[in-house]
Amino acid sequence: MSRGADSRARRVDRAQNLTICLLTLSLLLLVANLPLFGSLSDSSLIELARARLRRESDAPVVDRGGTPALVFPVRIVYTNDYARVGSDALTTVSDEFERAGAFLSEALGSANGAVPVRDAAFLDALRGEGVYFDFTNALPAGLLSELLGVTVPDGADGARRMLLAPANAEAVALYVQDGAGRCCRYFTGVSAAELADFLATRGGESADFAFMLGEDYAQLSPYTLSLSPGAPRAALSAANALAGNEDTILRRAEFNAHTENRFTESSGTVIVREAPNALYLSPDGTVDYLGGEAPPDSICFVPSETDAPTLGEAAAAAQNLAVTLLQGLLGDAELYLSGARTDGSRTEISFDLMVDGTPLRLSDGAHAGAVTVEGRSITAFTFRVRSYTRQDAEPLLLPFAQAAAIARVYPGAELTVAYIDVGAEEVLPAWIAD
DSSP: OOHHHHHHHHHHHHHHHHHHHHHHHHHHHHHHHSOOSGGGTTOOHHHHHHHHHHHHHHSOOOOTTSOOOOOOEEEEEEEOSSOEEEEEEEETTSHHHHHHHHHHHHHHHHOEEEEEEOHHHHHHHHHSSEEEEEEEEEEEHHHHHHHHTSOOOTTOOEEEEEEEEESSSSEEEEEEEOTTSOEEEEEEEEEHHHHHHHHHTOOOEEEEEGGGSOGGGTTSOTTOEEEESOOOOOOEEEEESSTTOHHHHHHHTTOOTTOSSEEEOTTSOEEEEETTEEEEEOTTSEEEEEOOOOOTTSTTBOOOSSSSOOHHHHHHHHHHHHHHHHTTTSBTOEEEEEEEEEETTEEEEEEEEEETTEEEEETTOOOSEEEEEETTEEEEEEEEOEEEEEOSOOOOOOOHHHHHHHGGGSTTOOEEEEEEEOSSSEEEEEEEEO
């Protein structure tokens, strides 16, 4: 064969090989774009790959080795030689609580010599120098330990209110009142001089307690706090955040969004079953889950060194679930753990919402979320998936005196400010009587 003929043959071979490669690629593309059968019949391989990439980029980052920080609303009042000031729109992750909480943590960690005291003794101590903490909800001892990183002393079942006040020229006393109103006083290792120096630097809104304001306010809880001028609170817009995010919730709850066991009831509720678990997505934005024992890699598994998780471990697992499930869906609102109780091997944990430290209440009295832990598994949960956005307007509240006059029909009620969600598109702050 001549050199020219040999060259032409090589060119023909290369052209044939290139043609075969192009035909093979075309065939693969055609196959990838063909619709699949069964529950995925509306999707091609390419569409599924793209959807997987979107899910991976949108999925929340969950650190199985750690736990989200417990967050609670808190009110703080400082009393020094010259003034009484405070704030009722703080959280336990705010800078203000971090500074004051350092003294509280030291006091609780060194507390000793518990002495039961009457409510009158606690109120009398509030008149003098000190720093007062109101967590708005009673914190069980286990959660208090998690929050402050110390062991709660014997005799303290939990805390609703706490007060650090000088006992003498050197020592500081810690008053702890639980959710039932029982109060104990402890001696602590906190320096009275250091506490006094700290109090001298604090600022805030002018504060008074109802029991200091005379007969016109005697019908209120003595712990009702009056702040002037009060923290500004914007109006909120509200919307059902579940609508359009059903598949996101399913993925985060570790359900297959394309399962064949998905159907819609006549009421509009979407039910997804993956034995032994079921998820219910209601038109009003409520998500309900019922399940069985969770595997160790599940978001419903409760990490613990024993088969009976502590309250702190159960709360951390519940909060991890709540944060993962609702990440990015609540707008300007954030979850806080508002209650926890254990009955045998069953623990009930409730969540509510707050905006800039101000609690947000649902008008029907329900919690924004509730989680049931049995053994080392989350076996049930319910969440209201609502989104809240701050508006420019700052609605005016009734003056404290007028709100107190109206609250006379509820003897002993504590007046506080909260957002009230009645299910409308706008949510406003208002005085409430608890």
